[in-house]
Structure formats: C-alpha cells, structure tokens
Amino acid sequence: MNVNQPSERQKMTFWEKLYLPEIARGLGITFKMLIGPKMTIQYPEEKYHPGGYYRGRPVLVLDEDGERCVACGLCSRVCPPLAIEVRAGETEREKERYPVKFEINMLRCIFCGLCEEVCPEEAIVMSKDLEMVFENRESAILGKEKLLVPVAQLQDRLEYLRMHQYYEPPARVQDA
Amino acid sequence: MPTIYIDGKPIEAREGQSILEAALEHGIEIPHFCWHPAMSAPANCRICLVKVGMPRRKPDGSFETDENGNPVIQYMPKLQPSCRYPVSEGLHVLFQVPEVIESQHAVMEFLLINHPLDCPICDEAGECKLQEYAYFYSRGKSRFVEEKNHKPKHVIWGPNVIFDAERCISCSRCIRYADEILHDPVIDFVDRGDHVTIELFPGTQFDNPYSMNVIELCPVGALTSRDFRFKARVWEMSFTPSVCPGCARGCNMYVGVLQNQILRLQPRTNMYVNQYWMCDAGRLTQYPFVNENRIDKPLVCTENGTLTEVSWEEALNAFWNKLQSVDAKEIGIVVSGMLTNEDAFALRRFIQEYIPAATVMLMTVEDPEFEDDFLRVRDRRPNTRGVQTILGDFLASLSVEEFREKVESKQLKLVWVIGEDLEQVWSEEGRRIADGADTLIVAASNASPTTQVADLVLSLATYAEMEGTFTNIDGRVQHFIPALTTAERPYRWGMKASRWDKMGAWNDRWSHGPQRHCRPLWQILSATASIAGHSWNYRKAADVFADLSQTVEGFAKMTYALLDERRGIPLGKVDEPEPPVFHYDSHRLKPESEEYRYVQVYDKAEQWW
Numbered sequence: 021m022n023v024n025q026p027s028e029r030q031k032m033t034f035w036e037k038l039y040l041p042e043i044a045r046g047l048g049i050t051f052k053m054l055i056g057p058k059m060t061i062q063y064p065e066e067k068y069h070p071g072g073y074y075r076g077r078p079v080l081v082l083d084e085d086g087e088r089c090v091a092c093g094l095c096s097r098v099c100p101p102l103a104i105e106v107r108a109g110e111t112e113r114e115k116e117r118y119p120v121k122f123e124i125n126m127l128r129c130i131f132c133g134l135c136e137e138v139c140p141e142e143a144i145v146m147s148k149d150l151e152m153v154f155e156n157r158e159s160a161i162l163g164k165e166k167l168l169v170p171v172a173q174l175q176d177r178l179e180y181l182r183m184h185q186y187y188e189p190p191a192r193v194q195d196a
Numbered sequence: 197m198p199t200i201y202i203d204g205k206p207i208e209a210r211e212g213q214s215i216l217e218a219a220l221e222h223g224i225e226i227p228h229f230c231w232h233p234a235m236s237a238p239a240n241c242r243i244c245l246v247k248v249g250m251p252r253r254k255p256d257g258s259f260e261t262d263e264n265g266n267p268v269i270q271y272m273p274k275l276q277p278s279c280r281y282p283v284s285e286g287l288h289v290l291f292q293v294p295e296v297i298e299s300q301h302a303v304m305e306f307l308l309i310n311h312p313l314d315c316p317i318c319d320e321a322g323e324c325k326l327q328e329y330a331y332f333y334s335r336g337k338s339r340f341v342e343e344k345n346h347k348p349k350h351v352i353w354g355p356n357v358i359f360d361a362e363r364c365i366s367c368s369r370c371i372r373y374a375d376e377i378l379h380d381p382v383i384d385f386v387d388r389g390d391h392v393t394i395e396l397f398p399g400t401q402f403d404n405p406y407s408m409n410v411i412e413l414c415p416v417g418a419l420t421s422r423d424f425r426f427k428a429r430v431w432e433m434s435f436t437p438s439v440c441p442g443c444a445r446g447c448n449m450y451v452g453v454l455q456n457q458i459l460r461l462q463p464r465t466n467m468y469v470n471q472y473w474m475c476d477a478g479r480l481t482q483y484p485f486v487n488e489n490r491i492d493k494p495l496v497c498t499e500n501g502t503l504t505e506v507s508w509e510e511a512l513n514a515f516w517n518k519l520q521s522v523d524a525k526e527i528g529i530v531v532s533g534m535l536t537n538e539d540a541f542a543l544r545r546f547i548q549e550y551i552p553a554a555t556v557m558l559m560t561v562e563d564p565e566f567e568d569d570f571l572r573v574r575d576r577r578p579n580t581r582g583v584q585t586i587l588g589d590f591l592a593s594l595s596v597e598e599f600r601e602k603v604e605s606k607q608l609k610l611v612w613v614i615g616e617d618l619e620q621v622w623s624e625e626g627r628r629i630a631d632g633a634d635t636l637i638v639a640a641s642n643a644s645p646t647t648q649v650a651d652l653v654l655s656l657a658t659y660a661e662m663e664g665t666f667t668n669i670d671g672r673v674q675h676f677i678p679a680l681t682t683a684e685r686p687y688r689w690g691m692k693a694s695r696w697d698k699m700g701a702w703n704d705r706w707s708h709g710p711q712r713h714c715r716p717l718w719q720i721l722s723a724t725a726s727i728a729g730h731s732w733n734y735r736k737a738a739d740v741f742a743d744l745s746q747t748v749e750g751f752a753k754m755t756y757a758l759l760d761e762r763r764g765i766p767l768g769k770v771d772e773p774e775p776p777v778f779h780y781d782s783h784r785l786k787p788e789s790e791e792y793r794y795v796q797v798y799d800k801a802e803q804w805w
C-alpha cells in the first residue's frame with residue numbers, strides 16, 4: 021500500500037472539514053421523523069402481527085385428518101443445532117408412518133427455517149409465534165401436543181412458501 | 197487370465213467371469229440392480245449396459261492396426277448387459293461414454309416412471325440403490341406428468357417380511373433367491389408391462405428360516421422387515437461389525453444401534469463363513485440376548501432371601517469371600533459356550549492360580565432341529581469350540597447326572613454357573629443342581645430361574661457390550677467390537693458412533709440410552725485377582741488376547757488387527773493365508789470407494805458436457 025497517498029481527511033474540502041452542515045442535515049432527519057408516522061409499537065400492550073414472511077417458532081401442521089408429518093426425520097437431519105428428535109411408528113392411514121414422538125428443543129433452535137425448507141410433506145412450518153418464555157430447560161422441549169397447529173392458522177405462511185419456492189433443482193442435462 | 201480393457205484400462209479378469217464381476221473386483225463400479233454374485237444373471241434391469249468391442253482381424257487372422265499401430269476395435273452396434281457378457285481375451289469395454297450414460301439415464305427414467313415418491317416413509321431410504329443411482333446415473337429430472345400406477349402397499353409375505361408392490365423395480369432378485377438359494381420357490385412375477393408385480397403362490401407363505409435375507413437383497417425398499425419397520429432412519433444409526441451369537445456358525449453381521457439400543461442385525465459379507473446371508477433366528481437374537489430381561493447390576497441374596505442390587509466392589513468382595521470359604525476341591529464350575537475366548541482364557545488363568553482343584557464342566561446347548569445344510573448348526577452357542585480349546589485339560593469329563601450326584605452328595609458345595617441358565621438347558625437335573633448347591637454363584641447377563649435362586653449374581657456383558665473373539669464351529673477365530681456402551685464403559689472410544697452419539701450433549705434427551713452395569717468375565721476375574729492381591733495387568737480385551745495368543749497354541753501369533761484384516765483366521769492357520777476372495781456388498785457404499793465414485797461422477801460429467 022502506498023502510504024504517501026492523500027488520506028480521506030486531506031481530500032476533504034473546507035466545508036466538509038467544518039462538519040457543521042452535516043450535523044444540521046442529520047438533525048433534520050431526526051426532526052422529520054419526530055413529526056412523521058411512528059415505526060415503533062408499545063410492545064406488550066400492543067401486539068405485533070407479522071406477515072407470512074416471519075420465521076417464528078417452528079410448528080407442525082395439523083390437517084383435518086391428522087398431522088401431515090410422516091416422521092421421515094429429514095428435518096431432524098438437517099437441523100444445524102440438532103434441535104429436533106423424531107421417532108416413527110406405523111398407522112393404518114394412507115401414509116403408513118407417523119411421528120410417535122416429535123420434540124423440538126427451543127433452547128437449541130436458531131429459527132433458521134431449514135426444517136421447513138427440507139420437509140417433503142410441508143408438515144413443519146415457521147409460525148408467527150414470537151413469544152417464547154420458558155421457566156426451565158425441560159419446558160423448553162416442546163412435544164407434539166404443543167407443536168401441532170391447525171392448518172387454518174398457518175395459511176399465511178403456507179401461501180408465502182408457495183409463492184417463494186426456495187429451490188428449483190438445476191437440470192443436469194439440457195432437455196433436448 | 198484374459199485381459200480386458202475397460203475405458204482403455206487393462207484388467208486381469210478370470211476365465212468365465214462377466215464384465216461386471218471383473219470390473220467390481222477391480223474397483224470399477226458399474227451400476228447394477230438385478231445382478232448378484234450368488235445367483236444367476238437374468239439381465240433384466242438394463243442399468244449395467246456397456247459398449248463392447250473386439251479388435252478387428254484381417255482375413256489372415258492378424259489384428260488390423262491404425263496408422264499409430266494401435267489395434268482397430270470393432271464395437272457392437274448395440275449396448276450389451278455387462279452382468280451377462282463373459283470376458284474374453286482382448287475385450288474392449290467402454291463405460292464412461294455418452295452413449296452408455298444416455299442409456300443409464302433412460303433406464304433410470306423408466307424405472308422411476310412408476311416409482312412412488314415414497315422415500316420419506318420408506319425404510320430403505322438412505323441405503324437405497326435406486327436413490328444412489330438416481331443421484332449418480334440419472335438426469336435428475338422427471339418428465340413424467342401422468343398419473344403413476346398404483347399397487348398394493350402392504351402385502352404380508354410371511355412372519356418377517358412385508359412387500360410393497362409399488363416400490364418394486366422388478367429386478368427378480370428375491371424370486372431368484374427363493375428359487376436358487378432356498379430351493380423354496382413360493383414367489384413369482386404375475387402380469388406384464390407396468391402392471392407386473394410379485395405374488396405368492398396360492399396357499400403358500402414366505403416363511404423360510406432364511407426369508408429375511410431378501411430385505412437386504414432387494415435393491416429398493418419393496419421388502420421390509422416386520423421387526424425393524426419404521427423404527428429408525430439408517431443415517432441415524434451406528435453400524436458395528438460383529439458376530440452373531442445365535443449358533444456356532446458365527447455369521448458376520450452389522451449391529452444397528454440407536455440411542456444405545458440394538459434395533460436391527462443384518463448380515464455382513466464374509467465369503468469364508470456366511471457369504472451374504474444370515475438366518476432369521478440370528479437376526480432377531482438381539483431380543484433374547486441383549487435387549488430383554490437383562491440383569492442390570494450385580495445382585496446379592498440378603499438374609500430374608502431376596503436379591504438386592506449391590507455395587508461391583510461389594511459383589512466382587514462377596515465373590516472372593518465365597519470362593520475362600522470352601523475348599524477348592526468343593527467348587528464346581530459350569531461354563532458356557534457364550535463366553536468369549538478372552539473370558540475363557542481369564543477363567544483358565546483364574547482356576548490355575550486360585551482354585552486348581554475345582555471341577556469344571558462345559559455346558560453345551562444342542563438343538564438338532566435347528567440344524568440344516570445351509571448355515572445353521574446344532575450347537576447353539578457361538579464359542580463352544582473356543583472354550584473347549586482354551587480350557588482343554590481343565591474340563592472334567594462328567595455327565596450331567598454325575599455332576600448332579602456330586603452336588604447332591606455335597607462333594608461339591610459351591611456351584612458357580614457362568615453365562616447359562618441351568619434349568620432351561622438341563623431342565624430337571626439343572627434344577628436339582630441349583631437346589632442342591634450350598635452356595636450358588638451365577639454370572640449371567642439375562643435373568644432366569646437360576647439367577648433367582650442364586651446367592652450371588654454377577655452381571656455379565658453380552659457380545660454387544662464388549663470386545664472379544666469367538667471361535668466358530670470350523671475353528672475360525674473372529675473378532676468383534678462393542679456396539680453398546682455400559683455404565684462401566686460409558687464412552688464410545690474405539691466404537692462406531694452415530695451422528696447423535698457424536699454430537700449430543702449430556703443434557704440432550706436423545707443423546708444417551710439406557711446403560712447397564714455389566715462387565716465381561718475377564719474384567720470380573722482380573723478385578724477379583726487384584727482383591728486377592730495380584731495384578732494381572734489386563735486393561736483391555738487386547739491385553740488378554742495377547743496373553744492368550746502366547747499361551748494357547750492354536751491362537752499363536754494372532755492379533756485383533758490381523759483377524760480384522762483377514763476376516764477371521766482358522767485356529768493355528770496364521771501362517772497359511774487363504775486365497776483372496778471378493779467380498780461383494782450389495783448396498784453399503786464403502787467409504788473407501790466413495791471418493792472414487794465422486795471422482796468418477798465428476799469425470800463423467802465433464803466428458804458429457
């Protein structure tokens with residue numbers, strides 16, 4: 021590096037060195053915001069309702085005829101911090117497999133959304149639930165009873181997912 | 197020894213081999229579904245097609261050459277199935293050429309047309325040949341938009357096998373297995389074209405004692421184990437190479453473990469012993485031997501006659517005191533063929549050093565009904581031969597009745613049973629021995645009527661919880677390593693570990709399973725020796741084995757590394773290596789070959805683009 025090059029400071033004009041006009045400009049923005057529309061909300065009293073884009077607590081989708089999850093274990097495999105444990109069992113339903121046990125350790129979860137992305141059945145999605153308070157380690161491990169959420173409450177997210185297909189497998193060979 | 201050229205690389209093939217066989221033996225992985233080395237090659241899956249040609253000859257018989265002096269190869273206009281095409285001198289095979297790759301893509305596309313998108317619920321996923329090949333040899337995209345064929349998904353073939361017709365790719369491996377290997381042809385194809393499926397002949401069942409082998413044989417997940425169904429995904433488990441304890445054949449197997457529990461056993465190829473197979477009884481031995489009805493901790497009989505759990509220290513002290521309280525002549529020992537060679541050797545040393553006058557009896561468990569002319573033998577214990585060889589002169593030649601009389605006439609006051617249930621094997625006689633003994637010490641891994649009446653029970657580790665060797669009926673010494681951790685050996689050092697085992701923390705619920713307080717016999721005996729004031733210096737099974745190989749003639753010069761390398765060594769044959777054979781593994785991608793495959797795929801892709 022050439023040390024003899026003029027520094028940023030040396031390149032400044034007199035007005036820039038003076039600094040005052042810039043301060044005035046910054047304060048101008050501050051005052052404009054003061055009288056403009058408010059961005060913040062009074063959180064606990066006022067609730068925040070994010071749109072479908074929001075990645076909150078991962079939940080399992082509950083259809084009319086039971087859960088969608090087939091306990092394939094892919095979410096558990098892909099989960100970077102190993103938050104998910106799935107154990108499968110056999111059912112009489114058309115899809116022969118179901119999760120006997122499905123646990124997400126919310127202390128491990130980093131809300132990355134990879135589980136949702138990998139799920140072949142669209143059975144696990146990120147909900148809008150952002151209020152998670154746990155009193156001890158055990159209660160932070162959510163079982164099926166806490167994870168299953170009726171599909172009606174998850175329409176936003178499912179719609180969002182369908183509109184924003186994450187991944188289109190690249191064609192290996194050009195179709196003739 | 198004809199020399200063939202695969203993509204120009206010369207290979208020494210053997211007379212009568214097919215191209216595929218020769219290629220596999222030399223580490224060239226040509227894809228194949230229907231071919232299996234133990235059975236005939238019907239060449240019906242067509243994934244193994246290659247381009248085949250011979251040097252062209254002039255009318256006078258000499259080879260035609262091009263301007264550079266290389267022979268001119270005349271290739272056949274159509275691709276040939278390499279699994280069926282015999283090798284011959286100078287044969288040229290082209291494998292990584294656009295024509296062959298295109299044909300692989302086409303075959304995969306055809307196979308996948310009616311294949312359900314079942315991988316999330318399919319037990320085979322993760323070790324499925326179709327998945328592998330779809331990754332390596334297909335175009336990666338489906339052009340099929342029509343409705344797929346639907347077939348029955350839950351057909352119960354027999355007590356151990358369930359068939360899913362939709363997943364079947366009609367390779368006919370299972371049919372040929374039943375026909376050619378089992379000579380029990382109860383299944384066959386019915387219908388044609390995309391409606392083809394497999395059915396049992398009316399009134400039959402696929403209930404052969406070797407029926408479960410079709411589960412691994414099936415390249416896809418069409419045949420599933422009724423026992424293992426949906427229990428775990430394969431990538432979550434650890435697979436430990438081990439030896440089946442079910443009978444004296446000593447079939448090689450993999451122990452599939454999740455959360456420190458055995459979920460399945462499956463055969464491991466060893467051409468010298470079990471080839472590719474295992475019997476159904478052997479595959480379910482985890483239940484009687486390891487998973488169920490275990491003795492968790494050493495037990496001592498208290499004054500009021502109940503067995504209470506005690507620590508190992510207390511138990512070993514009690515054990516040593518009980519042995520000291522009687523004369524060595526009054527000790528009767530019943531040993532089992534369940535013991536490993538290491539255990540037997542430690543016992544031999546223990547007897548030699550402390551109770552040389554004891555009466556030792558080997559309990560054999562024979563079941564003539566179990567025997568057949570394939571794998572199963574009548575001796576139901578994995579190491580009878582080894583215990584016999586090692587204890588040798590120490591074994592008294594007594595009949596059960598004589599032993600019982602000695603106990604009842606109080607010539608033997610203390611009876612020490614190792615690894616067996618007296619009542620189950622010797623029935624009435626056994627019960628009378630157990631009742632007649634003044635002191636009954638039992639070292640066992642499973643609870644039984646004998647342990648209930650014992651004064652002291654030492655909890656033994658099973659084959660799955662210890663390292664050791666078994667000597668099978670042909671005298672082949674085979675090494676196995678522990679698959680499960682115990683409370684005495686809680687870490688997975690030197691063991692196979694699954695992803696969960698490697699990454700879990702102590703406070704994760706899934707990171708650990710039940711651990712038992714059990715020890716192998718050699719450890720118990722060397723700990724007892726240290727109570728008696730001697731140090732045997734046995735810290736691991738290999739120490740015992742080193743001592744054993746120096747002392748007992750048949751084991752001379754054997755080491756665990758050598759046993760692993762040669763897949764077991766017959767007694768006394770360390771210096772005569774067997775001729776090398778090819779151990780074919782249908783499913784598992786071998787780690788050493790994986791890298792090769794990636795290279796191969798990249799090479800291929802480059803050529804193609």
Ligand code: SF4
Pocket residue numbers: 088089090091092093094095096106135138139140141142143144316
């Ligand atoms: S990936 Fe989806 S279907 Fe598979 S176990 Fe997870 S939630 Fe269930």
Ligand code: SF4
Pocket residue numbers: 078095098099100101102103104124128129130131132133134135136
């Ligand atoms: S959001 Fe990410 S961290 Fe949380 S459970 Fe899903 S994969 Fe695991």
Ligand code: SF4
Pocket residue numbers: 311312313314315316318319320321322324325326327363415416417418
């Ligand atoms: S057989 Fe293989 S490809 Fe077919 S569903 Fe099972 S794992 Fe998937």
Ligand code: SF4
Pocket residue numbers: 363364365366367368369370371394413414415416418419
């Ligand atoms: S069930 Fe499996 S082994 Fe039998 S023909 Fe079908 S794919 Fe082949």
Ligand code: FES
Pocket residue numbers: 227228229230231238239240241242243244245277278279280
């Ligand atoms: S392996 Fe050659 S045709 Fe199936």
